[in-house]
Amino acid sequence: MADTALREPGAAVRFRGGGFLPGTSRLAAVAAFVGLILVWQAAISFGLVSPVFLPSPVEIASALRDLTMSGELWRHLSISLVRIGSGWALGTAAGLCVGTAMALFSLARSVGLPMVSALYPIPKIALLPLLILWLGIGEVSKTATIALGVFFPTVIAVYSGIDNVPRNLIRMAQSFDVPFRDIVWKIALPGALPSIMSGFRISVSTALLLVVAAEMIGAESGIGAFVLQAGNLMQTDQLMAGVTVLSILGLIVGAALSWAERALLAWR
Amino acid sequence: MRLHVDIRRHAYDDLAVLDGVAFTVEPGEILCLIGPSGCGKSTLLGIVGGLVRPTDGRVSTEGALPEGSLNPFTFVFQDFALLPWRSVAQNVAFPLEHHRLTASERDALVAEALRRTGLSDFAAALPKQLSGGMRQRVGIARALVVRPALLLLDEPLSALDAQTRELLTEDFLDLWLRERTTAIYVTHNLDEALRLADRVVVLSRRPGRIKEIVTVGVPQRARRGPEAATTLAALRERLWSLIRDEAAIADREMVHG
């Protein structure tokens, strides 16, 4: 019996508060990553996996180097980055305005809430063909797809962020006769910033997803188009090099957002 | 400045909260407001401060407002209501920012308010770095910086532990004895009321009515002395007998909502 110890006179109290506090070890993480790459390389070097289907890490690295030297990688990457940047900026700007309006005004809320609920679940890439019909095959339809994909999560983040700002902060400002504009700029928006920042995390990954998808559907250039062409030509090393670039891009953006959160939300 | 409060009735939808509450606040007095939980004390304070529109009633002033007041009726909140992303000094500066003041005038007012509340060394700290007591000092500094004619304090110390409450009561009294700013002070704590109040308004359970207005009679400076002890003990007994049964019934009521 586990608790006989407590019943015996003079027995020490048995410790029972252990566990459920997992930590993390950087060493384990790096070791696992390096291990995976070594196993992968070995599997191909020893002929267990055909390099046609899965290129080795060494091959991917050399493809990546060649693409960088020739300037081809940068050509595709820069085009994708411009599409992401313009689409994200557009969607974010519109999302900030609409989300703020929905949080502050009854009319905007009554109209906006059902609209957003209905349109948010549509996978925006499904609208690309329609947008191509409307706006042509060029940059505008891709930018618009990304902007749409970014718009909805931003609206929801801003709207719910402002909605969750403690009501008593607003009453406090009103009790000092602080004007409406100042309450919006000095209380509602800064108070919603944590929610807005987590919205950015979602919208940035949405933008990354949509740029690749859009470039696979209708583009000659950009990382998505590059990966698709490499696949069509069975150039798996090029394909994997493109995928690696996307992964690194995602990591960089994630790190930048974490840094921004630490800097802007230090007050939490 | 004298304040006349006359609330004939106040209801939130069907819930009657106040029913015929009328009293006058004399210049320079602390009027404490006690009553069972949910009887409408915060609502009453909200009506006086213009944050709640009364269903039927009126709050008016008589006599001149003190000169240079930037916000005559000023609240101190139970949960402090500080902006967590602003430093102590920036929080205290907040109610000044929409007034026409030069930066140096504003800084001088903030520095003065921080000095009076003992916060000068904490000007750059963020609220999260402060204890509850220090946070409420910021709340008080922010209220003083606008030179209020009437302070509206809604259970300002009830979020604090007993010892901090004691300390802040002393400090608040010191401040008040120097300037005698008129104040309405809501509290659940009879000892706090008897330490601070010139008069205590006792409200009944909801819908709140005035059960009695008790005058304390002993000057605040003399209340720690042994001569005052018997008088205060008798007053405490009297207040307790007034709210005891009300509180017991209110306590057993189901919460709305």
Ligand SMILES: Nc1ncnc2c1ncn2[C@@H]1O[C@H](COP(=O)(O)OP(=O)(O)OP(=O)(O)O)[C@@H](O)[C@H]1O
């Ligand atoms: N904005 C509101 N809308 C609807 N009902 C409200 C609102 N504010 C308060 N009430 C209700 O009105 C009644 C009085 O509330 P109030 O906060 O004024 O009481 P109180 O005396 O301050 O209580 P406590 O001692 O708990 O602080 C309560 O029953 C409360 O639920």
Ligand SMILES: [Mg+2]
């Ligand atoms: Mg209250």
